[in-house]
Amino acid sequence: MKCRRCPGTAVIELRRHNAAFCKRCFSEVFVEQVRKAIRRFAMIGAGDRVLVAVSGGKDSLALWDVLLDLGYDVDGLYLGLGIGEYSDRSREVTASFAESRGAQLTVVDLAEEYGYDIPTAGRKGARSTCAVCGLSKRYVFNKAAVDGGYDVIATGHNLDDEAATLLGNTLRWKTEYIARQSPSLAAETGMVKKVKPLHRLSELETAAFAFLRGIDYVVDECPLVAGNTQLRHKEAMNAIEASSPGTKAEFFLGYLDRGKALFAREDDVELTPCGECGQPTTARYCAFCRARAQVLGERLGEGPPVVVEDRDVVASMSGEVMPIEIYGRAPA
Amino acid sequence: MKVTLRNPDREVDVPGGRAIREVLDELGVSADTVLVIRDGELVTRHDHVAESDQLEVRPVISGGGP
Numbered sequence: 588m589k590c591r592r593c594p595g596t597a598v599i600e601l602r603r604h605n606a607a608f609c610k611r612c613f614s615e616v617f618v619e620q621v622r623k624a625i626r627r628f629a630m631i632g633a634g635d636r637v638l639v640a641v642s643g644g645k646d647s648l649a650l651w652d653v654l655l656d657l658g659y660d661v662d663g664l665y666l667g668l669g670i671g672e673y674s675d676r677s678r679e680v681t682a683s684f685a686e687s688r689g690a691q692l693t694v695v696d697l698a699e700e701y702g703y704d705i706p707t708a709g710r711k712g713a714r715s716t717c718a719v720c721g722l723s724k725r726y727v728f729n730k731a732a733v734d735g736g737y738d739v740i741a742t743g744h745n746l747d748d749e750a751a752t753l754l755g756n757t758l759r760w761k762t763e764y765i766a767r768q769s770p771s772l773a774a775e776t777g778m779v780k781k782v783k784p785l786h787r788l789s790e791l792e793t794a795a796f797a798f799l800r801g802i803d804y805v806v807d808e809c810p811l812v813a814g815n816t817q818l819r820h821k822e823a824m825n826a827i828e829a830s831s832p833g834t835k836a837e838f839f840l841g842y843l844d845r846g847k848a849l850f851a852r853e854d855d856v857e858l859t860p861c862g863e864c865g866q867p868t869t870a871r872y873c874a875f876c877r878a879r880a881q882v883l884g885e886r887l888g889e890g891p892p893v894v895v896e897d898r899d900v901v902a903s904m905s906g907e908v909m910p911i912e913i914y915g916r917a918p919a
Numbered sequence: 920m921k922v923t924l925r926n927p928d929r930e931v932d933v934p935g936g937r938a939i940r941e942v943l944d945e946l947g948v949s950a951d952t953v954l955v956i957r958d959g960e961l962v963t964r965h966d967h968v969a970e971s972d973q974l975e976v977r978p979v980i981s982g983g984g985p
Binding site: 602644645790791808817822 | 979
C-alpha cells in the first residue's frame with residue numbers, strides 16, 4: 588500500500604480519511620493536525636508557559652513530544668496515583684522520556700501530598716474509582732499550574748476521548764455538560780486555561796505516532812478501569828466507526844462546528860475560594876476537598892462529617908462530567 | 920505464525936501466508952483499534968504475512984483518560 592503523499596510504503600491506513608501514509612508523511616500530518624488545533628482555538632499564546640499533564644501513556648507523551656518539537660515552553664507534571672506496579676511503570680517511562688528530551692518534569696505523589704491513593708479512594712469514597720481519579724487529576728494539575736505560574740495546562744485527550752464524552756453526555760442529555768465541552772477552556776480567577784491539542788487525532792493515530800517516534804509508553808491498561816463507562820462508550824463508537832469510517836470525527840468535530848451553539852450555557856455561577864484549600868468552587872468547600880475528607884473520614888472546618896451530595900456524584904466516568912469549579916468554562 | 924496479543928498479554932498460533940486483515944478477522948480484532956507490528960515496524964491490514972513472521976497486535980484504546 589502506497590503513501591498518499593509520496594511514493595513511500597504506507598505504515599498506517601486512516602480509513603476515515605480514505606488514505607494511508609508512510610512513516611515520515613504520517614508524522615507530518617500528525618503535527619499539522621496539532622498545529623491546526625492550537626491555531627483554531629488559540630490554545631497557546633506567544634510566551635505562554637505550558638504545563639502538560641503526563642501519565643506515561645501514548646497520548647500525553649506524544650503531546651509533550653510534539654509541543655517540545657514545536658518550540659513551546661512546556662514542562663511536564665506527573666501525578667502518582669498509587670496503583671501498584673502500573674503507577675511505578677508509568678512514573679518510570681515518564682521520567683525516562685523527560686530525561687531523553689532534556690525536559691523539566693515535576694512529580695506529585697497523591698498519597699504523600701494528600702494522604703490517599705486511588706485504590707483506597709475507590710473503595711472508601713462515594714465516587715467510582717475513575718471519577719475520583721479524574722477529580723484528583725484535575726485538582727492537582729490546576730493547583731500545580733497555579734503554584735508554578737503556568738499560563739496553560741495541556742492534556743492528551745484525543746478524538747476518541749472527546750467523542751466518547753460527548754456520546755455519554757448526549758445519551759443522558761446532560762445539556763449543561765454538552766455546552767461546556769470544548770478543546771479550550773478559558774482561564775479565570777484561580778483556574779488556569781486548559782487545552783486539548785490532540786482532539787482532532789484518533790487513538791490509533793496517537794498510538795502510531797508515539798510508536799513511530801520511538802516513545803516508550805505504557806501499553807498496559809490501568810488495572811482499575813474495568814467497567815469504565817467511557818470505555819463502553821468508546822467501544823460503541825468503534826462499532827459504528829467500523830462500518831462507517833469517519834462517523835466519530837463527524838460526531839465530535841461536527842459538534843464543535845455546528846452543534847455546540849445549539850446548547851445554552853448554564854454556567855453563570857460565582858466562584859469563591861474553597862474554605863479548606865482556597866481553590867475556586869461554587870460551594871463552601873470544593874469537590875476535591877469534600878471527596879478527600881470523605882475518603883479520610885475527616886471533617887471540613889467546624890462542620891459535620893462530610894456527606895457527598897447527589898450533585899457531586901455527577902457520573903461514574905472519568906471524562907469532563909464534573910462540577911464547574913473543577914472543569915472550568917468553555918469560551919463564549 | 921505466532922501472534923502476541925496485548926492487554927491482556929497472550930500468544931496464539933494462526934496460519935500465515937495471507938493478508939493481515941484476514942488474521943485480524945480470525946482473531947476478532949478491528950484493524951482500526953490496534954497497531955500491528957512486525958519486526959519493529961508498523962504494517963497495515965493490507966500487508967501480507969509469512970508463516971515465519973511474528974506479529975504483535977497492540978490495542979490503542981485506553982479507558983482511563985490521559
